[in-house]
Amino acid sequence: MNDRSDPDLLTFTLDLTLEEARRRAEVVAALGPDWDPVAALRSEEAARSLLYSGLDADQERTYAMLAEAGVLPGRDTGDATSD
Numbered sequence: 001m002n003d004r005s006d007p008d009l010l011t012f013t014l015d016l017t018l019e020e021a022r023r024r025a026e027v028v029a030a031l032g033p034d035w036d037p038v039a040a041l042r043s044e045e046a047a048r049s050l051l052y053s054g055l056d057a058d059q060e061r062t063y064a065m066l067a068e069a070g071v072l073p074g075r076d077t078g079d080a081t082s083d
Helices: 017-031 037-051 057-068
Strands: none
Touching: none
């Protein structure tokens, strides 16, 4: 906030919380009733696995270096239980 008491300046705040909630509701409505977030996530994981499959040793080292640096996501270790 500005501590100056300049009569030509007007201080105001704008809360965008309601607008953000409306925007998110519109996005979900646009996705439609058939959208399955779990299936979408599984499809993304399968696509990422396919993208990084078949790498040679040099590509694997580069991938590991980039994953360690946080540039690329690390590979799932598969230690989570599925029900």
